[in-house]
Amino acid sequence: MSRLSALIARETTLAWGRGGGPLVALGFYAGVATFLPLAIGPQHDRLAGIATGAAWVALTLASLLSLERMFERDYEDGALDLLLLSPVPLELTCAVKCLGQWLATGAPLAFAAPIAAIGLGADPGLSPLIFLCALLGGLAFAFIGGIGAALSLGARRGGLLTAVIVLPLFVPPVIFGGGALANFAGGLPWTGGIAFLGAYAAAAVAFGPLAMAAACRNALS
Amino acid sequence: MITQLLLKDAAVRRGGRLLFEGVSLNLAAGEACALTGPNGSGKTSLLRAVAGLVRLEAGTIGFGDLDPADARGEGLHLVGHADGLKSARTAREELNFWSRWTGGAQASIQEAAEALDLVSLLDLEVRRLSAGQRRRLALARMLAAPRPLWLLDEPLSPLDAKWREGFSALMKRHLDGGGLILAAVHDPLPVATRSLELRQ
Numbered sequence: 001m002s003r004l005s006a007l008i009a010r011e012t013t014l015a016w017g018r019g020g021g022p023l024v025a026l027g028f029y030a031g032v033a034t035f036l037p038l039a040i041g042p043q044h045d046r047l048a049g050i051a052t053g054a055a056w057v058a059l060t061l062a063s064l065l066s067l068e069r070m071f072e073r074d075y076e077d078g079a080l081d082l083l084l085l086s087p088v089p090l091e092l093t094c095a096v097k098c099l100g101q102w103l104a105t106g107a108p109l110a111f112a113a114p115i116a117a118i119g120l121g122a123d124p125g126l127s128p129l130i131f132l133c134a135l136l137g138g139l140a141f142a143f144i145g146g147i148g149a150a151l152s153l154g155a156r157r158g159g160l161l162t163a164v165i166v167l168p169l170f171v172p173p174v175i176f177g178g179g180a181l182a183n184f185a186g187g188l189p190w191t192g193g194i195a196f197l198g199a200y201a202a203a204a205v206a207f208g209p210l211a212m213a214a215a216c217r218n219a220l221s
Numbered sequence: 222m223i224t225q226l227l228l229k230d231a232a233v234r235r236g237g238r239l240l241f242e243g244v245s246l247n248l249a250a251g252e253a254c255a256l257t258g259p260n261g262s263g264k265t266s267l268l269r270a271v272a273g274l275v276r277l278e279a280g281t282i283g284f285g286d287l288d289p290a291d292a293r294g295e296g297l298h299l300v301g302h303a304d305g306l307k308s309a310r311t312a313r314e315e316l317n318f319w320s321r322w323t324g325g326a327q328a329s330i331q332e333a334a335e336a337l338d339l340v341s342l343l344d345l346e347v348r349r350l351s352a353g354q355r356r357r358l359a360l361a362r363m364l365a366a367p368r369p370l371w372l373l374d375e376p377l378s379p380l381d382a383k384w385r386e387g388f389s390a391l392m393k394r395h396l397d398g399g400g401l402i403l404a405a406v407h408d409p410l411p412v413a414t415r416s417l418e419l420r421q
Binding site: 002003006007009010011014017068073074076077079080081082084085086087088199220221 | 309323
């Protein structure tokens with residue numbers, strides 16, 4: 001237990017400081033949410049119609065920002081080697097890294113998402129659902145993103161490669177979350193979308209670490 | 222507890238090139254082996270293969286009758302050029318984390334810092350340390366969490382004369398306590414009882 005608590009503390013602090021951590025993701029997010037009315041025009045009903053969807057897409061893009069560094073620094077400075085020399089399975093180590101990423105970027109973004117959506121003109125009654133979607137979606141983004149980050153280890157321009165690998169895998173959570181939000185706003189049944197989003201996040205948490213560990217071992221040997 | 226390191230006809234291929242083949246070694250508790258050879262002959266790769274980080278092309282690596290995964294997970298330390306220390310964190314944070322990760326107790330962390338004269342440096346960020354101080358920090362991790370097999374990649378090179386002697390004494394103490402050392406070196410290793418040369 002002592003090992004794991006030490007690792008969780010390390011990963012969260014590192015993720016918090018990685019490339020600016022939450023501040024950069026939040027700044028990027030605020031930027032997109034501000035640019036949208038500037039580009040589309042300030043008409044309230046026009047913006048309100050796309051507010052939740054736009055907030056959701058911006059969140060997806062913001063969660064890409066610091067993925068690249070998740071494994072890369074530990075890979076370059078030799079820490080990944082030493083993390084392997086432990087009774088803790090590499091799969092669990094990878095899962096903790098993703099959890100750190102989620103705590104440092106996914107969770108702060110989840111708090112920002114309802115604010116951004118309301119700022120764009122969404123119904124404030126949507127905020128709890130937006131928060132829940134962002135929290136679950138963020139979990140999926142962190143664990144799927146970890147796969148991309150591990151697969152692009154050792155590649156030049158790893159960040160670009162990570163985004164290319166990961167974006168197609170971000171499609172299902174974007175659809176499920178966006179669908180649930182649109183249905184809720186339109187008074188239609190919405191729990192299905194949330195259930196699918198939760199299931200996708202759970203699958204990412206369960207299977208992502210296996211893929212990450214295999215990719216890390218492959219990059220090291 | 223590792224009491225033997227046995228390499229049989231080990232071969233490693235990196236990037237399509239065969240680095241070495243037919244390397245055998247039988248190292249027992251209390252013995253240190255100096256691993257020598259020209260640059261690029263595969264010394265680091267051999268150390269990494271023993272640590273399980275590089276796959277063998279042929280041959281076997283055994284740790285007595287222990288399961289290799291257990292032996293590697295709990296029985297060995299690796300100190301190389303890439304020391305895994307994060308330059309933005311303090312020496313104390315790094316020493317504490319790695320010692321806990323490898324199973325060290327809080328008291329032994331303090332002892333290790335004292336043995337390598339790091340106490341006054343612990344609150345500095347790792348980036349502020351000199352190459353020699355940084356290496357001492359990397360070596361302190363091994364003392365903080367006792368594990369029998371030390372895999373060292375040119376451990377003495379950044380150290381000054383005083384610390385070369387100081388660390389040699391610590392290696393001697395480790396061997397006297399039943400430890401094993403496999404160290405890639407260019408200069409002679411004072412505590413070596415065996416040697417293994419890799420040729421290209």
